[in-house]
Amino acid sequence: xxxxxxxxxxxxxxxxxxxxxxxxxxxxxxxxxxxxxxxxxxxxxxxxxxxxxxxxxxxxxxxxxxxxxxxxxxxxxxxxxxxxxxxxxxxxxxxxxxxxxxxxxxxxxxxxxxxxxxxxxxxxxxxxxxxxxxxxxxxxxxxxxxxxxxxxxxxxxxxxxxxxxxxxxxxxxxxxxxxxxxxxxxxxxxxxxxxxxxxxxxxxxxxxxxxxxxxxxxxxxxxxxxxxxxxxxxxxxxxxxxxxxxxxxxxxxxxxxxxxxxxxxxxxxxxxxxxxxxxxxxxxxxxxxxx
Amino acid sequence: xxxxxxxxxxxxxxxxxxxxxxxxxxxxxxxxxxxxxxxxxxxxxxxxxxxxxxxxxxxxxxxxxxxxxxxxxxxxxxxxxxxxxxxxxxxxxxxxxxxxxxxxxxxxxxxxxxxxxxxxxxxxxxxxxxxxxxxxxxxxxxxxxxxxxxxxxxxxxxxxxxxxxxxxxxxxxxxxxxxxxxxxxxxxxxxxxxxxxxxxxxxxxxxxxxxxxxxxxxxxxxxxxxxxxxxxxxxxxx
Numbered sequence: 001x002x003x004x005x006x007x008x009x010x011x012x013x014x015x016x017x018x019x020x021x022x023x024x025x026x027x028x029x030x031x032x033x034x035x036x037x038x039x040x041x042x043x044x045x046x047x048x049x050x051x052x053x054x055x056x057x058x059x060x061x062x063x064x065x066x067x068x069x070x071x072x073x074x075x076x077x078x079x080x081x082x083x084x085x086x087x088x089x090x091x092x093x094x095x096x097x098x099x100x101x102x103x104x105x106x107x108x109x110x111x112x113x114x115x116x117x118x119x120x121x122x123x124x125x126x127x128x129x130x131x132x133x134x135x136x137x138x139x140x141x142x143x144x145x146x147x148x149x150x151x152x153x154x155x156x157x158x159x160x161x162x163x164x165x166x167x168x169x170x171x172x173x174x175x176x177x178x179x180x181x182x183x184x185x186x187x188x189x190x191x192x193x194x195x196x197x198x199x200x201x202x203x204x205x206x207x208x209x210x211x212x213x214x215x216x217x218x219x220x221x222x223x224x225x226x227x228x229x230x231x232x233x234x235x236x237x238x239x240x241x242x243x244x245x246x247x248x249x250x251x252x253x254x255x256x257x258x259x260x261x262x263x264x265x266x267x268x269x270x271x272x273x274x275x276x277x278x279x280x281x282x283x284x285x286x287x288x289x290x291x
Numbered sequence: 292x293x294x295x296x297x298x299x300x301x302x303x304x305x306x307x308x309x310x311x312x313x314x315x316x317x318x319x320x321x322x323x324x325x326x327x328x329x330x331x332x333x334x335x336x337x338x339x340x341x342x343x344x345x346x347x348x349x350x351x352x353x354x355x356x357x358x359x360x361x362x363x364x365x366x367x368x369x370x371x372x373x374x375x376x377x378x379x380x381x382x383x384x385x386x387x388x389x390x391x392x393x394x395x396x397x398x399x400x401x402x403x404x405x406x407x408x409x410x411x412x413x414x415x416x417x418x419x420x421x422x423x424x425x426x427x428x429x430x431x432x433x434x435x436x437x438x439x440x441x442x443x444x445x446x447x448x449x450x451x452x453x454x455x456x457x458x459x460x461x462x463x464x465x466x467x468x469x470x471x472x473x474x475x476x477x478x479x480x481x482x483x484x485x486x487x488x489x490x491x492x493x494x495x496x497x498x499x500x501x502x503x504x505x506x507x508x509x510x511x512x513x514x515x516x517x518x519x520x521x522x523x524x525x526x527x528x529x
Contacts, residue, residue: 162393162394162397165386165390165393165394166394166397168383168385168386168390169383169386169394171385172383172384172385172386173381173383175346175381176377176381176383177394178345178346178364178365178366178369179344179346179365179366179369179374179375179377179381180366180369180394180395180397180442180446181366181369181370181395181397181398181446182366182394182397183364183366184366
């Protein structure tokens with residue numbers, strides 16, 4: 001029982017990070033129907049930025065996190081403007097291939113300046129509370145608490161604000177939105193900024209929990225977060241969060257009972273089965289339009 | 292009626308690749324008028340509206356309130372008092388009726404005025420008030436058309452561009468919508484109405500243009516058009 005609780009806590013921690021990254025995939029897909037495969041590498045850039053600020057400038061957790069989120073928001077907007085916007089009216093496949101290219105570019109840019117794995121310094125003192133055999137660290141509380149808070153804020157932005165209203169409208173029909181007086185490009189920029197900032201938060205938190213970072217760290221984590229978004233129903237905000245926690249739960253669960261080499265094989269296999277049963281994901285809905 | 296038109300189009304051309312949709316149309320709409328643009332499917336009516344609101348590239352000159360609209364983005368035109376109700380209505384099915392209307396008030400910053408505009412729209416279309424919390428996609432065709440017109444009113448439009456409001460609606464509903472359009476016009480809103488249903492359009496419009504294969508073939512006051520033999524034969528059903 002204690003073991004189960006302990007593993008649940010681990011799953012919540014990993015799931016928080018998957019969910020934060022999955023939100024970036026799902027938000028961009030939601031408005032542009034495009035899969036931003038560079039997003040996992042934005043997560044990596046966020047982690048390295050946090051590493052640099054903490055190591056070379058000695059910044060503590062809060063300024064490091066905020067600076068990484070703001071810088072990545074800017075980077076997200078710049079990438080969209082330079083790489084994706086010119087392809088807005090091209091076939092979707094062109095934009096997806098461009099995104100893969102942007103991702104490889106970011107990996108190798110980082111590799112050129114920093115070819116070695118790095119060790120993330122401690123951004124804050126970590127306390128561990130022990131209750132018999134069960135233990136919980138302040139870092140786990142921080143990661144889960146902060147991630148869930150960011151998700152709640154994002155959900156509020158999307159469901160309750162004017163910007164969120166415009167984002168949801170764009171996800172239905174981008175062509176009609178300008179006729180409502182909405183500057184579509186600004187809404188798209190805001191979406192990329194928010195998604196990238198969440199990716200930076202995930203990168204910072206991830207590298208605090210698993211403190212060895214390298215330029216390829218975004219590849220596997222990015223794929224998993226993308227799959228989490230698909231499980232939840234890509235384009236659906238709450239689905240991405242749900243998918244992140246489910247994927248982490250399956251991974252931790254498999255690793256708890258089988259050798260860890262079975263982890264990805266079994267969890268991805270289960271996901272393939274889920275997609276056969278529910279191709280639109282758990283919370284995704286196929287579109288039906290009334291004429 | 293003023294001397295300078297509210298909207299003026301000179302020698303408009305629209306092409307999609309090598310397909311010419313509009314070839315050399317000129318037309319004027321004066322403040323306070325209802326002007327209708329009639330013609331069969333593919334005559335270039337919708338393309339003309341899309342050119343006016345900046346959705347498709349064109350050559351020729353379009354001026355609104357004396358200002359050239361070249362290079363003007365569609366969202367800025369809404370702020371200038373132009374509202375385009377697109378073909379097929381363009382309702383956001385995933386948003387509620389209330390959200391559809393709220394989105395259309397994007398350019399309005401004053402919360403008090405937004406409340407007034409909601410009240411005005413709900414007074415014209417009481418059914419939308421009852422269905423405020425319902426998703427746009429659950430409305431009937433007629434209700435969707437009302438919502439589309441309601442959205443245009445939320446932006447306090449001076450010029451309404453309407454693309455086939457009668458499409459797919461039962462005759463009784465078409466009459467209801469057209470009566471409301473006439474009421475809206477009486478509050479000072481100018482309307483450019485694209486219609487295939489020439490009978491209905493000429494009942495509320497003061498003037499009309501008839502398009503065939505992208506060019507104006509007939510134009511004049513509604514009574515003249517109703518009496519024109521060519522019009523009767525081709526569009527009014529004898």
